[in-house]
Amino acid sequence: METNENLVEVLNDLVRINNDRIDGYEKAIKETEDIDVDLKGIFQKMANESRENVTELSAEIASLGGEVATGTTNSGKIYRVWMDIKATFTGHDRASVLESCEYGEDAAQEAYDDALATDTDLPVNIRQIITDQKAELLESHNLIKKYRDLHQAVN
Template identity: 40%
Template sequence: MDNMQNNLGEFLNNLIEINNDRIEGYEKAITLLPKDENLGLKALFEGYRDQSIKFKAEITPFVVQQGETPSDETRTSGKLFRAWMSIKSAVDPFSSHAILESCERGEDEFINVYNDAMKESAQLPMDLLVVLQSQASEQFKAHNHIKQLRDTTPR
């Protein structure tokens, strides 16, 4: 961002929105899980949903410091993807493997948004940077776990 000081609230709300997407994405994934084949995925998805709730809570004070209201919106791409998942599941129920693939796509998008945020690291307050680096690290582990599960779950 050209003038990070003037855009910090917007920058942070973008991070809140990707977390809102992640929360809603895992909520949707929970509803799509096959009743007889969840492999403990419901608890895992609830944990990653709760992780993003925690991330939002950590970012919110920085948004408020900027005189902004934390966003309760999601990104358009996330809304479209969840709508597509709903339509597809009505026609052809998802397997655990397909749900994990969808979750991995959401985790990939999260990584992209946080990677873009890290490009601004030189302009961010140190206390905020520490929070964002910690969140990115935790989420990267979640991404790798989802990917590993996807790779080992039958189609």
């Protein structure tokens, strides 16, 4: 039973980082200027991506007999990153918002790396889910980085 508890905790850590990511991008959508319609669409896509991740992770947690984490958390280095990002959106320019988002995406990658490196035995199907979600989040990270680099090149 301890293995299931440990596995549930690993998956709940990923639920939390995705919840933090959703909150961060929803805040970004609200704070982004009307002229940044392109960013609003990207931020909405990324929030939805994390919603899908949470749904998939929640199903695995339930199948293990665990309770799904709700909300976000202020504890732990990874989660604080998104909390800090949410606080930086107000009054910042496009470049700052993109840099903050990239930093948050780095934190999400770190959370997934930690999950894959855990001492807890990860069944093949769960390892595949984590790997697939990490790859999808890496694409989002690279898109944010591309927008940041393009913005820096133009200015």
